[in-house]
Each structure stands twice: as C-alpha cells, then as structure tokens.
Amino acid sequence: MRSKVVCNCRLGSKCRTGVFISVPLRSTFCVGTSYILAVKVSYIVAVIMVDYKVQGSFAILEVNNPPVNALSHAVRSGLNDGIEKASRDRNVKAVIVCGKGATFPAGADIREFSKPKKEPWLPEIGHKMEKCEKPVIAAIHGTCLGGGLEIALFCHYRIALKTARVGFPEVQLGLLPGAAGTQRLPRVAGLQVAMDMISSGRHVLATEAKKYGIIDELCLKAVKASVDFPYEKGLEMETEFFKQLLGSGQSKAQQYAFFAERTIARWEMPNGNYRTAVAKPVKSTAVIGAGTMGSGIVVCLLSAGIPVYLMEQNEKFLNNGLKMIKSIMEGSVKLGKVSPEVGRKAATLLKPTMNYNDLKDVDLIPVLVKTCRGFLANRMHGPFGTEGTFLVEEGALPSQVDRVMEDFGLPIGPFKVRDLSGVDIAYKIKQEVAKLLGIKTTLQTRFMNGERYCALNDRLFHLGRLGRKTGKGYYKYEKAGGKIATEDSDVTDIIEKHCKELGIQRRQISSQEIVERMMYSCINEGFKILEDGIAVRPEDIDVCYLYGFSFPRYLGGPMFYANQIGLQRVYERICYYHENFPYSPHWVPSRLLRKLAAKSVPMNEWMAYATGSKL
Numbered sequence: 001m002r003s004k005v006v007c008n009c010r011l012g013s014k015c016r017t018g019v020f021i022s023v024p025l026r027s028t029f030c031v032g033t034s035y036i037l038a039v040k041v042s043y044i045v046a047v048i049m050v051d052y053k054v055q056g057s058f059a060i061l062e063v064n065n066p067p068v069n070a071l072s073h074a075v076r077s078g079l080n081d082g083i084e085k086a087s088r089d090r091n092v093k094a095v096i097v098c099g100k101g102a103t104f105p106a107g108a109d110i111r112e113f114s115k116p117k118k119e120p121w122l123p124e125i126g127h128k129m130e131k132c133e134k135p136v137i138a139a140i141h142g143t144c145l146g147g148g149l150e151i152a153l154f155c156h157y158r159i160a161l162k163t164a165r166v167g168f169p170e171v172q173l174g175l176l177p178g179a180a181g182t183q184r185l186p187r188v189a190g191l192q193v194a195m196d197m198i199s200s201g202r203h204v205l206a207t208e209a210k211k212y213g214i215i216d217e218l219c220l221k222a223v224k225a226s227v228d229f230p231y232e233k234g235l236e237m238e239t240e241f242f243k244q245l246l247g248s249g250q251s252k253a254q255q256y257a258f259f260a261e262r263t264i265a266r267w268e269m270p271n272g273n274y275r276t277a278v279a280k281p282v283k284s285t286a287v288i289g290a291g292t293m294g295s296g297i298v299v300c301l302l303s304a305g306i307p308v309y310l311m312e313q314n315e316k317f318l319n320n321g322l323k324m325i326k327s328i329m330e331g332s333v334k335l336g337k338v339s340p341e342v343g344r345k346a347a348t349l350l351k352p353t354m355n356y357n358d359l360k361d362v363d364l365i366p367v368l369v370k371t372c373r374g375f376l377a378n379r380m381h382g383p384f385g386t387e388g389t390f391l392v393e394e395g396a397l398p399s400q401v402d403r404v405m406e407d408f409g410l411p412i413g414p415f416k417v418r419d420l421s422g423v424d425i426a427y428k429i430k431q432e433v434a435k436l437l438g439i440k441t442t443l444q445t446r447f448m449n450g451e452r453y454c455a456l457n458d459r460l461f462h463l464g465r466l467g468r469k470t471g472k473g474y475y476k477y478e479k480a481g482g483k484i485a486t487e488d489s490d491v492t493d494i495i496e497k498h499c500k501e502l503g504i505q506r507r508q509i510s511s512q513e514i515v516e517r518m519m520y521s522c523i524n525e526g527f528k529i530l531e532d533g534i535a536v537r538p539e540d541i542d543v544c545y546l547y548g549f550s551f552p553r554y555l556g557g558p559m560f561y562a563n564q565i566g567l568q569r570v571y572e573r574i575c576y577y578h579e580n581f582p583y584s585p586h587w588v589p590s591r592l593l594r595k596l597a598a599k600s601v602p603m604n605e606w607m608a609y610a611t612g613s614k615l
C-alpha cells in the first residue's frame with residue numbers, strides 16, 4: 001500500500017534518496033537524511049521522534065515532535081530506546097536530553113489521554129534515566145512543562161537558557177503531575193514552592209526556578225528523604241490520583257477547553273480562512289454611531305494611532321460621543337494604558353462629522369447604530385437573564401438563584417451581575433423593545449406581543465433601586481457604589497407584593513430546576529445560533545463563554561456541558577419546559593438539537609448536521 005508521495009524532509013524537492021515512506025501520523029518523510037523519522041515495517045511504520053546522536057563522548061537525545069515536542073508514545077519509545085542505547089555504548093560518557101526547534105518537551109501529549117494507554121510510561125523512562133550510571137543532563141529551552149519538567153527532574157543535572165520557562169500546568173487540565181512531579185519537585189524545590197507551582201500551574205522563568213533549585217547545573221540533586229512517605233509509596237499514590245483525575249469529567253472539560261481555544265483560531269468564512277487571509281493596511285477609518293460601542297471602538301483606533309472620522313446623525317449625539325471619547329481617553333492615560341503622548345495625539349486624529357461624503361476614501365467603517373438582538377454571547381445570555389427573573393416571579397429569591405448558579409460554578413450570580421451593570425440598563429433595553437412594538441408597559445403587564453413579560457425589574461427601577469450605584473437593587477450595599485451585597489427583606493416584600501397584585505401563587509423551586517432553566521434555555525439558543533450559522537463551531541460559543549462570562553473551565557462551556565449531560569436528556573427537558581412555558585419563545589426546541597439528540601451525534605460532527613451535509 002505504498003503510494004507515490006511527496007517527501008516532506010528538509011531537502012524538499014531536492015531530496016534524492018528515492019525512498020519514500022507513508023507515515024500515518026506525520027505526513028511523509030524520506031529515508032536517509034538526518035531528518036529521518038520513519039522506519040518501515042511491512043505496511044506499518046514506526047515513527048521515530050527522538051534523534052539519537054553521539055558527539056564526542058556525549059549521547060544527545062533530541063526530541064523532535066513539533067510544534068511543542070509533546071511526549072507522545074513515539075517520543076517516549078525514542079527516549080526509552082535512547083537511554084538504553086547510551087547506557088550500553090562504551091564511548092558515551094554522558095547523556096544530554098533536549099528538544100529540537102522551539103522548546104524542550106512541553107508535557108505529555110494531551111491528545112493521547114483519551115486513547116488506550118501505551119507503554120513505556122514516563123516514570124519508567126525517568127527511572128531508567130535516574131539509574132543510568134552516566135550523568136544525564138536536561139538541556140532546557142522554551143517551555144519545559146508537565147511531563148517535560150518531570151523528565152528534567154529525573155535527570156541528574158538541569159541546565160537552562162535564561163528565557164526558558166518551567167511549570168506544572170496540569171491543574172489547568174484538571175490533573176496533577178502524574179510522572180513523579182508531585183514527589184520530586186518538593187524534594188528539589190521545597191514543599192512551599194512545589195505546592196505553589198503545582199496548584200497554580202504558573203510558568204516560572206528559569207532565573208526564578210534556579211533560585212528554587214529546580215534548574216541545577218552543578219550537582220546531582222539526589223534527595224532521598226521524603227516528606228510523608230518513602231518515594232515508592234509517594235509515586236504509587238501519585239499514579240493513582242492521576243488516573244482518577246484523568247477519568248473525571250472535570251479533566252475532560254479542561255482538556256476540551258485547551259483544544260477549543262486553539263481550534264477557534266483556525267476560522268473559516270465563505271470568502272477565506274485563517275490561512276488565506278491577508279491583513280490589509282488600515283490608514284484611515286470612520287465610525288458611524290457615537291454611542292457606547294462606537295465610542296469604545298474610536299478609542300481603540302485612536303490608541304493605535306489611526307485617524308478616525310466620527311459620524312453621527314445630529315450635533316447633540318455627536319457632542320455626547322466626543323465627550324465620552326475624551327473621558328475614556330483621559331481615563332486610559334491616567335491608568336497608564338496609553339501614554340500621555342498618544343492621548344494628546346488622539347485629539348488631532350479624531351474628526352467629527354455629519355457628512356457622509358467625508359467617508360468616501362476611508363479603509364474601514366464599523367457601523368454601530370441600531371440595537372440588534374445580540375450576535376452570540378449576548379443573544380444566548382438573553383434567555384438566561386429572562387429565566388432568572390421568571391424563576392423569582394414564580395417563587396425563588398434572587399439570592400437563591402445567585403447561590404445555586406455560583407455553586408454551579410459561575411463566578412457571580414445573575415442578580416449580582418444585574419446590580420453591577422445597573423437595573424436601569426435591563427429596564428431600558430425592555431423599554432426600547434416595547435417602543436419598537438408600539439406597546440406601553442405597566443407594572444401589571446404580563447405579556448408583550450404574545451410573549452411572557454415580567455415587570456419585577458421595572459418595579460425596582462421605579463423605586464430607584466438601580467443596583468450598586470444607588471446602594472440598593474436586588475441586594476442592599478454598604479453605600480452607593482458599594483460592593484458588599486447583603487440580602488434585603490425589602491426586596492422579598494417587593495417580590496411578594498408583585499405576585500400578590502398579579503395573583504401569582506408562589507411555589508418552592510428546586511436547585512435542579514434553577515440550573516436547568518438557566519442553562520438549558522441558553523444552550524437551546526446556542527444550538528439555534530449554530531443552526532443560523534452565526535457561530536461556525538460549538539467551540540466558538542464555548543470559548544466566548546469561558547472568556548466573556550468566566551464560565552467555569554471545568555465544565556468546558558455550555559455546549560460541552562450539554563454534550564456531557566447528553567443531548568437526548570437536554571432536549572427532553574427543553575421540550576418539557578416548552579410545554580410548561582408555551583409563551584416563552586426561547587423554549588421552542590432548536591431543530592438542530594432535535595436532530596442531534598435523535599442520532600446521538602458526537603460533538604465534532606454537530607456542524608455537519610447544522611449545515612445539512614450529513615442529512
């Protein structure tokens with residue numbers, strides 16, 4: 001099954017070895033150059049990702065698995081074979097372990113965590129290195145992380161470039177170091193440093209690491225004593241904990257989040273993608289609309305030294321916008337975000353106008369005028385906020401909803417957020433919608449345009465309870481502008497009065513109902529967003545949530561969370577709430593979700609169903 005292939009070795013088309021091997025994992029390579037990575041065994045090709053070289057009396061084990069030299073099975077096999085070979089070779093007096101290209105190994109290959117485990121294991125290789133009678137030296141550059149640092153800790157010596165970074169980022173993947181890191185780092189760097197590095201996952205500069213003794217170019221750090229247990233027992237426990245964590249949903253979500261962040265960088269649009277896109281120079285711009293968004297974008301452009309025409313419909317709005325821009329710019333200078341010089345220059349770069357002719361030659365025009373329903377995060381968060389208010393109208397208290405959602409993992413509950421952003425903002429958005437529909441709402445309004453409406457927020461607004469800024473909103477605060485939220489019995493009275501006036505029978509609401517109604521309503525909207533082609537992949541939505549709303553990383557994001565719960569279950573509950581709340585259009589089940597739930601489609605194939613290519 002050997003096909004004619006193009007060689008990918010360093011020599012490219014000049015390669016004359018004439019022997020090509022198809023390497024399933026890493027494209028194609030020729031036999032016969034220093035780059036040779038493949039050895040043919042029948043149809044199966046073993047990939048060698050550690051180059052073994054002897055220079056003088058040194059054996060060099062150079063890991064060659066770009067881009068980050070992750071410790072895949074092939075790398076582990078290469079290190080294992082390399083250390084055995086170097087031990088046997090009488091000409092070799094010392095062994096150097098290093099990484100080719102940008103970095104020393106940056107850790108285990110995370111993609112292999114979901115596959116069947118294959119020997120040799122990292123600790124086994126590490127122990128071989130440690131037991132090697134010849135000195136084994138880790139030569140570190142780039143990012144020496146996770147399993148990479150564990151390998152370095154097994155070496156007898158560690159030397160590093162000043163720019164190198166070391167760390168145990170496993171915690172960000174819901175794991176702990178699993179190849180003796182928890183046992184060896186405390187012995188080398190002390191308990192406190194080890195605890196800090198393992199629990200924070202932070203990358204430490206080599207110069208700092210040297211102080212801790214992690215990088216040690218002088219002597220063998222053979223610390224035999226252990227803190228609580230003998231080394232072997234400690235290692236056994238570490239392996240057990242690592243395996244437990246690896247199988248946990250939390251770690252799966254964090255691994256998913258790691259790859260989702262990288263997947264979204266590979267964007268595709270109908271007219272191009274991340275590879276084909278070429279940045280065009282932007283020398284002049286115009287922003288239409290000097291409201292909240294427009295002013296913010298003007299400030300970004302001015303801070304980058306780009307001239308901007310600011311276009312508004314009348315002088316009053318134009319002046320308001322100019323005032324806002326001036327104030328944001330001054331604030332940025334004060335906070336040191338932009339230099340005073342950039343701040344001064346900004347005034348000369350900004351050209352207010354009400355004449356469209358001025359815009360005819362500019363390179364870029366962001367239009368920020370009419371209110372839209374939100375693109376992605378705001379659109380999905382709409383049902384989330386609405387359900388929160390409905391739950392309170394039906395029997396929950398704002399503090400109960402907040403507590404349940406904070407226990408779920410959100411950094412701050414939805415009503416605390418509303419107090420933070422301002423009760424008046426939520427009120428004004430509703431009023432704008434009502435105005436567009438030609439409807440006047442009152443405190444008794446229960447339906448707007450055939451949809452359920454809750455006037456509870458309006459009540460708080462009319463009572464001047466605008467949130468933190470007035471010292472009271474859904475909570476009370478120590479002062480206007482205060483930050484410490486405490487429950488307020490007045491709010492309970494307002495809610496009860498509201499329900500009484502409207503004849504609403506309040507009931508006990510369970511935590512499960514709160515989580516389901518808040519999360520499933522926004523997940524349903526998420527599937528509609530995929531269906532509409534607003535987001536290209538579920539990862540786009542999840543990363544928006546991780547960064548935009550500090551959604552807990554250990555749940556991956558709302559779409560991954562739905563996948564973990566099971567789409568069939570999520571779909572059934574959405575149908576249930578749709579039946580019970582027929583006047584809330586956000587419960588109309590997404591067609592895409594229905595299709596996916598019926599077929600149990602894996603997450604990486606969802607979009608094929610959204611685009612119809614799998615139907």
Ligand SMILES: CCCCCCC[C@H](O)CC(=O)SCCNC(=O)CCNC(=O)[C@H](O)C(C)(C)COP(=O)([O-])OP(=O)([O-])OC[C@H]1O[C@@H](n2cnc3c(N)ncnc32)[C@H](O)[C@@H]1OP(=O)([O-])[O-]
Pocket residue numbers: 067068070106107108109110111121122123143145146147148150169170173176177178179181239242259262263
């Ligand atoms: C008996 C039990 C034994 C258990 C042994 C356990 C061992 C150990 O304790 C566990 C670990 O090491 S856990 C691991 C601990 N280590 C970590 O968590 C380190 C994670 N990595 C990082 O933090 C960053 O990648 C760097 C800072 C290394 C480089 O940043 P940068 O220069 O901005 O580059 P970039 O854009 O970020 O990545 C480039 C490409 O490489 C890909 N890729 C990267 N790492 C990968 C990996 N480990 N794997 C696979 N792939 C990995 C990445 O997806 C991307 O691919 P794409 O297809 O092009 O999208």
Ligand SMILES: NC(=O)c1ccc[n+]([C@@H]2O[C@H](COP(=O)([O-])OP(=O)(O)OC[C@H]3O[C@@H](n4cnc5c(N)ncnc54)[C@H](O)[C@@H]3O)[C@@H](O)[C@H]2O)c1
Pocket residue numbers: 288289290291292293294311312313314317367368369370371372373374378
């Ligand atoms: N504010 C947010 O947090 C946010 C977030 C995401 C998206 N958006 C979207 O950004 C857009 C702008 O939002 P905003 O909050 O800045 O609104 P805004 O109401 O604060 O500002 C809009 C401005 O556009 C001006 N305008 C209207 N028609 C115009 C015209 N024909 N020519 C010139 N100017 C005109 C108005 O006078 C007003 O000053 C909307 O589509 C909104 O949905 C806003």
